[in-house]
Amino acid sequence: xxxxxxxxxxxxxxxxxxxxxxxxxxxxxxxxxxxxxxxxxxxxxxxxxxxxxxxxxxxxxxxxxxxxxxxxxxxxxxxxxxxxxxxxxxxxxxxxxxxxxxxxxxxxxxxxxxxxxxxxxxxxxxxxxxxxxxxxxxxxxxxxxxxxxxxxxxxxxxxxxxxxxxxxxxxxxxxxxxxxxxxxxxxxxxxxxxxxxxxxxxxxxxxxxxxxxxxxxx
Amino acid sequence: xxxxxxxxxxxxxxxxxxxxxxxxxxxxxxxxxxxxxxxxxxxxxxxxxxxxxxxxxxxxxxxxxxxxxxxxxxxxxxxxxxxxxxxxxxxxxxxxxxxxxxxxxxxxxxxxxxxxxxxxxxxxxxxxxxxxxxxxxxxxxxxxxxxxxxxxxxxxxxxxxxxxxxxxxxxxxxxxxxxxxxxxxxxxxxxxxxxxxxxxxxxxxxxxxxxxxxxxxx
DNA sequence: GTCAAGGTTTTCGTATACAAGAATTCCAAT
DNA sequence: ATTGGAATTCTTGTATACGAAAACCTTGAC
Numbered sequence: 001x002x003x004x005x006x007x008x009x010x011x012x013x014x015x016x017x018x019x020x021x022x023x024x025x026x027x028x029x030x031x032x033x034x035x036x037x038x039x040x041x042x043x044x045x046x047x048x049x050x051x052x053x054x055x056x057x058x059x060x061x062x063x064x065x066x067x068x069x070x071x072x073x074x075x076x077x078x079x080x081x082x083x084x085x086x087x088x089x090x091x092x093x094x095x096x097x098x099x100x101x102x103x104x105x106x107x108x109x110x111x112x113x114x115x116x117x118x119x120x121x122x123x124x125x126x127x128x129x130x131x132x133x134x135x136x137x138x139x140x141x142x143x144x145x146x147x148x149x150x151x152x153x154x155x156x157x158x159x160x161x162x163x164x165x166x167x168x169x170x171x172x173x174x175x176x177x178x179x180x181x182x183x184x185x186x187x188x189x190x191x192x193x194x195x196x197x198x199x200x201x202x203x204x205x206x207x208x209x210x211x212x213x214x215x216x217x218x
Numbered sequence: 219x220x221x222x223x224x225x226x227x228x229x230x231x232x233x234x235x236x237x238x239x240x241x242x243x244x245x246x247x248x249x250x251x252x253x254x255x256x257x258x259x260x261x262x263x264x265x266x267x268x269x270x271x272x273x274x275x276x277x278x279x280x281x282x283x284x285x286x287x288x289x290x291x292x293x294x295x296x297x298x299x300x301x302x303x304x305x306x307x308x309x310x311x312x313x314x315x316x317x318x319x320x321x322x323x324x325x326x327x328x329x330x331x332x333x334x335x336x337x338x339x340x341x342x343x344x345x346x347x348x349x350x351x352x353x354x355x356x357x358x359x360x361x362x363x364x365x366x367x368x369x370x371x372x373x374x375x376x377x378x379x380x381x382x383x384x385x386x387x388x389x390x391x392x393x394x395x396x397x398x399x400x401x402x403x404x405x406x407x408x409x410x411x412x413x414x415x416x417x418x419x420x421x422x423x424x425x426x427x428x429x430x431x432x433x434x435x436x
Numbered sequence: 437g438t439c440a441a442g443g444t445t446t447t448c449g450t451a452t453a454c455a456a457g458a459a460t461t462c463c464a465a466t
Numbered sequence: 467a468t469t470g471g472a473a474t475t476c477t478t479g480t481a482t483a484c485g486a487a488a489a490c491c492t493t494g495a496c
Contacts, residue, residue: 004279004479030447040481042260045449049264053271061222062448062487077361081306088302143295222449248477258451263479280457280478 006043010050017056017067018157024069028057054154072210075158079203082155083196085148086135090191093138094183101138102184105131109176116169124169125159131176135195138183158206165205172198224261228268235274235285236375242287246275272372290428293376297421300373301414303366304353308409311356312401319356320402323349327394334387342387343377349394353413376424383423390416 013033016022028048030041037044048065051057058068070078108131115123132152136145162168175198182190231251234240246266248259255262266283269275277283288296326349333341350370354363380386393416400408 006479041448042480042482046264046267046479049267050271053268063489064448074361077359080310080359081303081362081365084302084306085299088299092298141295141298143292144299147299224449259478260450260452264449281459282477 004043005039006046007050009037009039009043010047012037013047013051014054014056017051017069018154020069020157022067024067026067028065028067030064054150056154072207075155076203076207078151078155079199079206082148082151083199083203085144085151086132086199087192087196088144089135089139089141089148090179090183090195091188092140092144093135094186094188094191096140097138097183101134102180104134105180105183108134109173109180112176113173116173121160125156128159128172129156135179159202161209162202162205165209168205222261223257224264225268227255227257227261228265230255231265231269232272232274235269235287236372238287238375240285242285244285246283246285248282272368274372290425293373294421294425296369296373297417297424300366300369301417301421303362303369304350304417305410305414306362307353307357307359307366308397308401308413309406310358310362311353312404312406312409314358315356315401319352320398322352323398323401326352327391327398330394331391334391339378343374346377346390347374353397377420379427380420380423383427386423 013028022028028051030044030048034041034044048057048059052059052065055070056068057065059065108127112124112127112131115121115127129152133149136148136152139145139148175194179191179194179198182194231246240246246269248262248266252259252262266275266277269285270277270283273288274286275283276286326345330342330345330349333339333345347370351367354366354370357363357366393412397409397412397416400412
């Protein structure tokens with residue numbers, strides 16, 4: 001299935017915004033980007049719509065589109081919702097998960113641990129994403145899986161910032177273990193609670209990080 | 219702030235799809251709809267993108283866009299997610315809700331009850347939406363509020379089907395009361411649990427309804 | 437020097453034109 | 467009659483053209 005140019009451009013812009021190439025409030029100039037991507041304004045406008053609907057940009061009629069990076073408050077809000085979604089994934093998965101999937105989770109966890117020891121942050125995030133992806137799938141709820149992936153992807157770039165918090169990685173790994181244990185035991189409540197705090201704590205850590213950065217700047 | 223034609227058309231099409239004017243799998247013909255709405259294909263295509271991204275239609279490259287009505291399974295999945303979101307709203311709201319908002323909730327509930335007694339289903343749904351809207355707002359989490367509204371709106375047309383289930387309305391009203399009581403008591407866990415079952419049961423009732431309709435058809 | 441008003445210019449939103457790919461149809465051959 | 471294939475037609479995706487609204491720049495008055 002061949003994708004159309006507007007979709008490719010939307011992905012491209014999405015990546016550029018997510019990795020911070022565009023700062024908050026920057027205007028996305030149609031003709032300028034059209035020249036850069038060697039396309040007309042039409043596919044660009046379609047890409048803009050996609051960005052606006054996924055919340056990465058804001059479209060002000062007759063004014064243009066502006067990238068909209070979430071502030072600390074909104075990020076914490078998003079992590080809070082993510083925690084609820086993942087908790088539901090865990091709750092549902094506890095009842096339905098297969099032995100094979102449990103093995104996959106453990107395997108991803110092991111690779112995660114190895115990445116931590118090797119100080120390979122890229123690998124860590126890849127395996128971490130794998131771990132959570134399996135969980136979403138094992139919820140058995142396709143809609144939930146889809147929504148979880150969407151939000152996870154949106155929050156992905158901000159998870160990196162947590163690397164700075166001392167000891168977070170080891171703690172995170174321990175939490176993963178606890179999650180798998182709860183799932184294996186078929187403990188729906190336990191899995192949900194473990195996941196909720198596992199994700200929610202990320203938002204809180206992020207909050208502390210921001211606060212300390214701000215303090216350092218003064 | 220003046221809205222553009224493409225947004226107006228998107229809303230229009232959204233309503234048409236949600237109220238069932240287009241059956242599942244129907245193709246949305248660009249030129250045909252362009253003529254119907256007296257606009258060119260450009261704003262229509264923008265509207266289509268919006269529909270596709272919100273899941274109401276599927277866009278197959280070089281083939282066209284087709285309306286995608288969720289099946290029973292997907293609906294139940296969506297209600298399950300809605301329940302988790304509303305539970306989170308309740309949990310958060312329990313800690314922050316103001317007396318004024320509690321009064322508003324009770325007022326909406328009273329109007330709801332009156333609508334039930336008057337057999338005015340339109341008013342019932344309007345007030346019910348109001349009740350849940352206040353709750354979303356009182357979560358104090360703007361992102362959660364936004365996501366909740368989005369999903370609520372998408373599920374709205376399917377809530378109507380539950381009218382057919384005998385005694386559901388009275389039960390629903392009782393649940394609303396329990397929710398307000400828990401909020402007033404600042405019982406976060408209780409509010410969350412009450413909301414979760416209040417919403418989740420809608421998906422289950424829907425399931426039963428579908429099953430009975432299928433049985434009747436045989 | 438500041439502010440306001442009018443015109444110019446840029447940019448967005450929409451219409452139209454054009455190009456490429458998919459579906460359908462029609463014809464011929466087996 | 468059926469099937470394979472080529473040609474036509476229809477539809478989508480992209481480019482360009484045009485009109486309108488907002489931003490800007492200039493200019494003049496206080």
